[in-house]
Amino acid sequence: MTQTGTRFPAMLANLNMLLSRYGESMMWLARYMERIENLARLLEVTEAFVRNPDGSPGWDSILQINSDEERYAAIYPFPATEENILAFYITESANPTSIRAMAHMVRENARSARPLISTEMWMQLNVFTRSMMELSTPDIRRNGLSGLCNRLKQDCQTHFGVTEGTLYRDQAWLFYLLGKYLERSDQITRLIDIRYHTLLPGGETSGSQMDITQWGSVLRSAAAYHAFRRLQPVTTTPANVVGFLLKNEGFPRSLMLNLRQVDNTLNALSTHYNLRHQCSPLQERIINLRATLEDQTAEDIISRGLHEYMTYIQDQLAALQADVSITFWPAAPLMSREETFIPQ
């Protein structure tokens, strides 16, 4: 699903520019759907293998990965219990990072962009978001968590499939892609960060059997296990896994691939819709970010501090999102008509 070589139909860009609000809605629609899918992956992998020293699931770490400690503390007491964590991340309306709250945001953005999205996209989102907003505690009892996570992943993937198959390829599509690739870039760094937050049981060290099992689980949670195996049939080392998830050019959730897609998407906006002026500072940021990734090996990154690099990437992506907002949907239009209106 690369943009390179795709033909864009709306070449008469000046006649048919996308409303700013639509661009914003499309971008956030994609971001929230990706985020829901990734939260499902995080919950699943945490339940399955993230362990406290006593062997119980390490639910605390998911708060750290998502930088949600403060929000959680405002609603629930510490130490975090499984029941509270699941409530916080699934049904808690007061938590903007819960499935319910994100489903609500998806719905608002989908309704806002409804004039643009296909009927089939809307139907699926309409049913999906409504059912997510109605999720109740009995639905998420511990035994059902894996089932719920699978359902979430499937519904999100259905959405991405329907969108790929039915959404008209114009600027709205590009803003949708921009949101999707930015979110994926961010989420892979959070998934990798799980390893950082996982406390190894006493005596276990990096490279131990336990360590390798855990890295294997990270791969599985990103649907990367078998692809990784094909490349690395023998050795599962931390550097190999980190290198794969960050730098692999073929894995659809790798940081490298998604940053390239962000760049390609900006490039398509820039060239096909005459938005060079708006896109070039954004592209510059992406080029710099890609350079930090290309210039380091996985070993370099690990030895310099994996968590620190993941945090750096997350900050850079947040800055890029802020730039996109200021550029394409400024709170007050900064550009006056004389500057931007090109007479036809």
Next chain:
Amino acid sequence: MNKPVLQSPSPASSSASPAGAAPKSAAGLFAAYDTPDFFCELMNRTDALPPSLQTVRDRLAEFDLAELRHRTNTAEAQLYRLGITFTVYSDREAIDRILPFDMIPRVLTAAEWDHIDHGVQQRVRALNLFLRDIYHERHVLRDGIIPAGLVLNNPNYCEAMVGVPVPGDVYVHINGTDLIRDRSGRFMVLEDNARTPSGVSYVIENRHMTLRLMPDLASGMPLRSVEEYGLRLHQTLCEVAPEGVSDPQVVLFSPGIYNSAYFEHVFLAREMGVPLVEGRDLIVENHRVYMRTVAGLRPVHSIYRRLNDEYLDPLAFNPDSMLGVPGLVEAYRRGNVTLANALGTGVADDKAVYAYMPRLIRYYLGEDPILDSVQTNICAEEEGLAYTLANMDKLVIKPVGESGGYGLLIGSQATQTELDEFRAKLLEDPSNYISQPVIDLSVSPTLCPSGVEARHVDLRPFALTGHNTWVLPGGLSRVALRKGSLVVNSSQGGGSKDTWVMAR
């Protein structure tokens, strides 16, 4: 006369006999159908049933009740999935409701439609001439056709429109005329909707639903299409764009996703292929209107607005409106943008002005009204008030400013206490009310919990006016789902039906 005979239900197959065979008894679906005293859209007409209706009726009769119910459930599930819903807000949450859809279509013959089509066109012509006149020369007031006070003191009379020219002298670009039929089947205008009439999306979606779920009923029927409404609407809005704009940018201006009619706004924007904008998407600079796009500001020329006048522009009207666009009205007055409908059309669809419509049609067009009106007593006038007070139990009394069936009294169905209370309200502010005799609305067979029964219906055809007036063949048939109810509004438990206009 095809009055159905009451008999016990028989298997659907038993009514399958070759066309032209001996007269059938209405069996199957209509086994228990009874239409006491009302004009039935499908059956007990005064003359012989037109052939097209006979075919529909014969096909319907062979439907099995359980099958029809099954299809209805499927239809409603589809409407829900499609999000063809209106949102009802309670204290805690937003609930999406569908407009109940009845699978049995309401059918109009070619001749009936011809009559409606001409009648609606005539009415829209008169409305536009009237509005042009009251905002300019006011001949109609000087000639004493209608009391000046009723027009100039009307809360919907818009001072900002005085002396302002509008493209093509069109004020009412989109009009919905509510029609009912009396006991004899005579069509009468119940009211005009010349502000922002809604419901046209249901006309088209109902047809899609019928074609999907009732193909066996519709196949081979010479139905007039309802598909071209969006194209016609776009064409209309282009025709009335400010002069000199060769390729006008049309937008649909909606209050936003929380508006109960948002689905319809989306539907129409999509059918026209134009952006749906909210107030925050528009900006006025140098008295010209622009929309905010990812590439900066882009000019806008024609606005189909689905907000009432008072919310359009906080500078001109309600300063608290968060939905509007500051400066929009001045841009409009200067002719830099077209609003459809124009500002100040509410004075023409006022329930008191309605009483004068037959006279206005004669005055402006020199023609007799094609469509009848309901006899209306104006309580602002002494005579009208006296008559209304003396006959409260026989009349429908309506507040002139309300729509959606709110605040009205149906005398014959009211208790003595309700009558007394209403009398007090009426005396307090007589000029806020009109009264009309109760019209026995026609009925149409409708799927109800206990079987197919007669329910009252009305009809709202939609007319578009740019260079010419065009009436969408069909219209919204609303049905009062409660037994005996005459109130068809969706806010009051009404549903809708597909409306078939036969091409021949």
